[in-house]
Amino acid sequence: MNPNPQVDSQGRLIHLLTTEGLSAQMIRHILDTASQFVSVNEREVKKVPLLRGKSIFNVFFENSTRTRTTFEIAAKRLSADVINLNIGASSTAKGETLLDTIWNLQAMDADMFVVRHAEAGAPHLIARHVKPGVHVVNAGDGRHAHPTQGLLDMYTIRHYKKDFTRLVVAIVGDVLHSRVARSEIHALKTLGVPEVRVIGPKTLLPVDIERLGVRVFHDLAEGLRDCDVIITLRLQNERMSGPLLPSAGEFHKAYGLTPERLARARPDAIVMHPGPLNRGVEIDSGVADGTHSVIMPQVTFGIAVRMAVMAILAGNA
Amino acid sequence: MNLRIDIRNARVIDPATGRDETVPLFIADGRIAAIGSAPDGFRPDRTIDAKGLVACPGLVDLSARLREPGFEYRATLESEMQAAVAGGVTSLACPPDTDPPLDEPGLVEMLKRRAESLRQARVYPLGALTLGLKGQKIAEMGELAEAGCIGFFQADKPLTDLNVLLQAMRYAATFGHAVWLRPQDSHLAHGGVAHEGEVSTRLGLPAIPEVAETVALHAILELAETTGARVHLARLSTARGVALVAAAKARGLAVTCDVGIHHLHLCDRDAGDFNANMNLVPPLRSPRDRDALRRALADGIIDAVCSDHTPVDDDAKQVPFGEAEPGATGLELLLPLVLEWGAKMKLPLAATLAAVTSRPAAVLGIEAGSLVAGSAADVCLFDPERPWIVSTAALASQGRNSPFLGLELAGRVTTTIVGGRIVYAA
Numbered sequence: 257m258n259p260n261p262q263v264d265s266q267g268r269l270i271h272l273l274t275t276e277g278l279s280a281q282m283i284r285h286i287l288d289t290a291s292q293f294v295s296v297n298e299r300e301v302k303k304v305p306l307l308r309g310k311s312i313f314n315v316f317f318e319n320s321t322r323t324r325t326t327f328e329i330a331a332k333r334l335s336a337d338v339i340n341l342n343i344g345a346s347s348t349a350k351g352e353t354l355l356d357t358i359w360n361l362q363a364m365d366a367d368m369f370v371v372r373h374a375e376a377g378a379p380h381l382i383a384r385h386v387k388p389g390v391h392v393v394n395a396g397d398g399r400h401a402h403p404t405q406g407l408l409d410m411y412t413i414r415h416y417k418k419d420f421t422r423l424v425v426a427i428v429g430d431v432l433h434s435r436v437a438r439s440e441i442h443a444l445k446t447l448g449v450p451e452v453r454v455i456g457p458k459t460l461l462p463v464d465i466e467r468l469g470v471r472v473f474h475d476l477a478e479g480l481r482d483c484d485v486i487i488t489l490r491l492q493n494e495r496m497s498g499p500l501l502p503s504a505g506e507f508h509k510a511y512g513l514t515p516e517r518l519a520r521a522r523p524d525a526i527v528m529h530p531g532p533l534n535r536g537v538e539i540d541s542g543v544a545d546g547t548h549s550v551i552m553p554q555v556t557f558g559i560a561v562r563m564a565v566m567a568i569l570a571g572n573a
Numbered sequence: 574m575n576l577r578i579d580i581r582n583a584r585v586i587d588p589a590t591g592r593d594e595t596v597p598l599f600i601a602d603g604r605i606a607a608i609g610s611a612p613d614g615f616r617p618d619r620t621i622d623a624k625g626l627v628a629c630p631g632l633v634d635l636s637a638r639l640r641e642p643g644f645e646y647r648a649t650l651e652s653e654m655q656a657a658v659a660g661g662v663t664s665l666a667c668p669p670d671t672d673p674p675l676d677e678p679g680l681v682e683m684l685k686r687r688a689e690s691l692r693q694a695r696v697y698p699l700g701a702l703t704l705g706l707k708g709q710k711i712a713e714m715g716e717l718a719e720a721g722c723i724g725f726f727q728a729d730k731p732l733t734d735l736n737v738l739l740q741a742m743r744y745a746a747t748f749g750h751a752v753w754l755r756p757q758d759s760h761l762a763h764g765g766v767a768h769e770g771e772v773s774t775r776l777g778l779p780a781i782p783e784v785a786e787t788v789a790l791h792a793i794l795e796l797a798e799t800t801g802a803r804v805h806l807a808r809l810s811t812a813r814g815v816a817l818v819a820a821a822k823a824r825g826l827a828v829t830c831d832v833g834i835h836h837l838h839l840c841d842r843d844a845g846d847f848n849a850n851m852n853l854v855p856p857l858r859s860p861r862d863r864d865a866l867r868r869a870l871a872d873g874i875i876d877a878v879c880s881d882h883t884p885v886d887d888d889a890k891q892v893p894f895g896e897a898e899p900g901a902t903g904l905e906l907l908l909p910l911v912l913e914w915g916a917k918m919k920l921p922l923a924a925t926l927a928a929v930t931s932r933p934a935a936v937l938g939i940e941a942g943s944l945v946a947g948s949a950a951d952v953c954l955f956d957p958e959r960p961w962i963v964s965t966a967a968l969a970s971q972g973r974n975s976p977f978l979g980l981e982l983a984g985r986v987t988t989t990i991v992g993g994r995i996v997y998a999a
Contacts, residue, residue, distance in 0.1 A: 261846065329703070355891055375893035376777040377748030385891075398895065435777055462774040463782070557842030 261383055271383045271392040272565050274401040283443060287411050289564035289573045290557065296333065297559055306572045307336035310367040312534040316338045317354070317373040322531065323395050323405075326555070327370045330562035336368075337562040358382050362390060368569060369393070372518070376400035391569040399433050405530050406439025408561040410447060412554045413485055416526050426479055426521075427470075428455045429489035429538050430513060432462045432500075432550050436530045437489060445469045455479035456511060459500040476511050483521040487528045488538045496537075504537050513539045518548060526550045575993040576939050577601045577620040579611070583623035583954060587630060588927035598628055598922075600950040603993035607946050619995075626987060630942045631663025631951035633933040635831050635879035636807065636902055639696070640971075643672025645932050648884035648890035648971035650684075653904070654693040658969035658997035660905040661953035661986040662880070663694050664934070664941045669701040670728035676701035676712045676722035677789055683775065685721045693996050695951075696710060699726040699753055702741055706730040711741045712865075714750050716783050723937055724751035724805065729854055731759035735792060742802035751938075753816035754793055755807040756814065757855060759784035766895045768858040772841040778895060779857050786814045794821045797828060806830035806934060809875060810855040812865030819874045829936045830874075832866050834910045839863065839976055849890045849897035851975045871918045877933035879915070880907040884972020902972035909982035912957060922957070938968055955987040 262271040262278075269282060272314075296304055312331045324340060331338045345356055358369065368391045371379045376398030379448040396402040417423060425444055431437045431454050437515040443456050444452050445468070454465055466472055471477030480486065496504040513527065527548045535541045544551060567573035578600040585608060586593045592608070599606040599615055606612050617936025637657065640648040657665055667684075669675035675684070681698050700722035704710040707730070714725055725745060732738050732754075745752045767780030768775040773780035790806070794817065797804045809815060809830050818830050835853055840863045844851035851857060869875040882901035883900025890897050908930060934942030941951055962981050965973040989997035 353888065353892065373893065373906050377894045377895070378893040380847045381891070381893055390695075397777075397893075399779075401777070438775070438777060463780070464771040464774050467771040468775065 259378060267566055271287055271567065273379050273383060273394045273404050275403045275406045275439045275446070276401070278446065280446050280448070283380065283407065283410060285445060286407055286561065286564050286568060287414055289568060290411055293560040293563040294557065296424065297323045297556070300337045300450070303335055304333065306567050307334035308332065310336045310366060310570060312336045312338050312368045312370060312566065313361050314338065314370045315343055315357070315361065316341065317371070317378070318396070319344060320372055320396070322336070323372065324550050326558050327395060327562055329545040330559050331566060333559070334563055334566055336566070354378060354381070355385055362386060366390060368566065370395050372396045373504045374398055386485045393565060393569065396435055399438070400435050401439050402435040403439050404558070404562050404565055405436045406443045407565070408554060408558040409487065409528060410443050410560050411441050411557045412528060412550055413526070415553070415557065416550060417484060420449050423449050423484045424451045424453070425449055425485040425487065426453040426455055426483045427487045427489065427515065428476065430460045430478070430491050431456055431465065431489065432497060433492060433495065434489050436526055440487060441468050441470055453479050453483070457501070476517055476519050480517055480520040483525055485526055485528065486513065486518070486521055489532065489537045490532065491534055508537050512537065513543050515540065515542050515546070518543055528554055531555070533547065575603045576995070578990070578993070579615070579617035579620045580623050580628055580952070580954070581620060582930045583626050583628035585628045585944065586926055587944040588923045589630070589931040590945060591923060592944070593921070593923050598944070598952070600993050601718060603950055605944055605946050605948050605950050608944065615863040621954070621988065626954045626956055627922065628944070628952055628954050630944050631953045631989065631991065632661045632907060632929045633664040633937065633939070633942050634662045634770055634882070634904065634929070635877055635933050635936060637662070637665040637667055637880055637882035638670070638884065639886055641671065641687070642680065647886050649773065650687055651691060651955055652969065652971040653882070653884065654688065654902040654966065657694040658704060658989040658991070659957060659969040659986060660880070661908050661989050662904055663951035663953065663989060663991045664697065664937070664939060665694055665742035666697045666699055666937060666984050668728045668949055669699050670706060670724055670730065670904070674701045674706045675699070675722070676704050676717070678713070678716045681720040681722055692994065694991060695941070697723045697939065699724050701725065702727045702752060703732065703737065708734060708737055711737070713742055714745060715748060718748070718750060718912040719735060721801065722850045722874065723939070724753050726753035726807070727755070729755060733759055735796070739796050740861050742787065742796050742800040742804070745825065746800045746802040747805070751805055753805045753807055755855070756786050756789035756793055756809070758785045758789045761788060766856065767844065768841040768856045770841060770859055772845065772929065774822055776845070776847065783858070785813045786811050786815060786855065790817045793828065794828065797826055802829045808833050808836070808855055808881060809866065810836055810858050810862060812862045815865050815869040815874055821868070829876040831877045831933070831936070832870060832875050834878050834907055835901060835976060836863065837867050837878065837914045838887050838910060843976065846895070847894040849892065849894050849975065850901060850974050850978065852894055852897045852899045854899040855900060856956070867914060869900060870914070876936050878911055878928045879933065880904050882972070884968070884970055885974050887973065890974045901975045902968060902970045905968055905976060906963065906975060906982070908955060908986060912984040913982065950990055950993040953986060953988040955984055955986045957984050957987040959983065989994065
């Protein structure tokens with residue numbers, strides 16, 4: 257078993273599957289590269305020729321308009337040819353296996369696969385079976401990882417807070433089902449954040465989460481005290497009632513981020529959210545649109561970070 | 574043809590009697606004719622020089638899926654019976670989760686006849702506890718027992734209605750049939766594929782908590798006490814489960830239990846790279862659980878270890894971890910892996926081998942697992958030191974998926990004898 261299947265023997269990034277195991281140096285390299293692309297995205301002609309002639313396949317086994325679009329824009333701004341495939345609605349429905357789909361696309365000379373899948377570990381499986389020189393980017397696998405989202409969050413935090421080693425970061429809500437939260441936790445710990453908190457009811461926090469190096473809070477007001485960064489997670493509609501939660505209303509009452517609760521954090525705290533928002537559930541509009549919110553810059557930075565990841569994987573950055 | 578066989582220079586180990594000495598072993602008429610000195614007028618048809626080898630009773634496996642009927646694309650009776658004898662297994666119990674399930678006497682008879690016609694290992698089918706394994710209606714236990722079933726098992730299918738379980742156990746107790754159950758509450762397991770703990774949290778895999786086993790055990794043990802049914806608990810996986818069974822045994826309950834061979838060696842951390850070969854039922858649990866299982870088997874709280882042989886085709890494993898068909902090949906790994914467990918626990922070889930011979934034979938209540946004059950000549954000859962690498966080419970089973978692929982193990986079977994017939998010779 258390769259302990260770190262995303263890095264080659266020379267330490268080069270060959271796939272981006274998870275933020276776990278990425279060195280601080282590698283993360284900083286990705287963020288630094290992204291900062292160069294931010295300026296590209298501010299130009300009138302938002303295009304560089306770094307991936308000209310390369311074919312990038314966005315292979316989405318699970319629907320996602322938003323993430324797929326950001327990857328598509330990122331690839332196009334690098335001048336790559338982008339092919340979008342919504343596999344959930346086609347090949348697998350005809351009985352084709354995941355690997356057959358990938359091998360067929362590989363035969364069409366794909367250089368990179370951006371993969372989203374409902375099962376944890378699907379991008380790992382693909383990475384094990386693609387030809388050398390073909391790269392895999394995890395665009396979200398089950399509850400496991402969403403590394404580009406984690407990295408764009410790191411970019412956003414660095415942009416506003418500069419130094420990771422003095423921060424208190426709180427992640428609030430449905431950590432159990434959140435691939436974003438896991439990717440953030442690994443990246444934050446690697447970058448030296450001394451205190452990462454997770455806040456939520458016991459039903460939405462996975463068992464042994466503290467083994468990932470976080471502090472667990474069940475009381476939102478207590479958990480938010482003196483925080484520099486608050487990351488609210490989307491409460492998925494399907495989790496709003498049933499055995500995990502009584503109702504969206506009760507969740508909001510206990511864990512919704514309101515202006516009053518935000519006041520427990522540091523005065524210059526930033527509020528983040530991976531989107532899409534459930535206003536009035538995990539976050540109030542007053543907070544989502546307020547002065548502490550950096551939710552829109554997150555989206556903007558997301559393009560640059562994805563450009564950086566693709567360029568680095570292709571060996572051009 | 575039943576040969577008269579003279580096995581010379583083997584280290585004969587019979588865990589049932591405690592024998593462990595280098596003596597000749599004589600086989601005639603399908604039985605052990607004598608050990609030590611030849612019976613009067615014994616003229617062997619065949620002499621085996623077994624210098625450097627151990628001769629022990631043929632292995633008894635409490636769970637090997639043969640995949641027939643219904644899953645012939647995964648494995649066939651032919652391939653799996655060959656795998657059994659290649660692994661030194663001479664008697665095996667097969668679970669009823671075939672397609673259709675073994676809930677009709679005709680199916681059981683056909684399976685037994687097919688297995689007997691292959692003239693390899695002895696097959697002891699476990700009948701379905703409920704019709705179609707649906708957990709609603711009790712299967713015809715009497716008819717099935719007459720057809721050759723040695724117990725009644727729900728396999729991995731849920732039995733959520735405790736009243737059905739209560740009545741099934743009462744009915745079985747009426748006639749002295751053994752009820753086999755894998756303790757897992759299906760509501761608490763709820764779509765999980767990995768042990769609930771640090772690893773499932775890190776990998777984001779849907780998890781099965783420890784309480785899924787212990788809650789089920791509490792219910793089963795209570796019902797066993799109430800009904801007086803003979804209960805065999807299949808595939809324990811947690812330390813807490815072991816403690817519950819130990820307490821039940823201490824208060825005199827007629828329960829036995831087993832553990833799968835993989836669970837003695839592996840834990841949830843081994844699945845760290847989404848290796849679908851580690852997707853097993855029950856899930857691989859924590860290192861603490863694994864250590865408790867190892868100790869409990871050595872202490873006798875767990876009665877036996879089984880291969881839990883489940884041939885799975887490659888296509889069903891070349892998918893993401895959570896979508897993979899659970900299970901692994903085990904018949905040919907049972908002996909080397911039990912030897913490794915014994916070495917880890919610093920057990921004498923006879924005590925180690927008891928876990929796959931006399932102890933499982935006692936659970937099944939069959940005449941096997943012992944080498945005494947007059948007993949059936951089911952013998953396994955193996956080289957305890959011989960290293961081999963687990964590879965798809967080295968396995969006779971059609972199931973080539975194993976968490977141990979690529980690893981070197983010690984202990985290789987050289988000859989397997991069933992009822993005095995040499996059914997495997999390497």
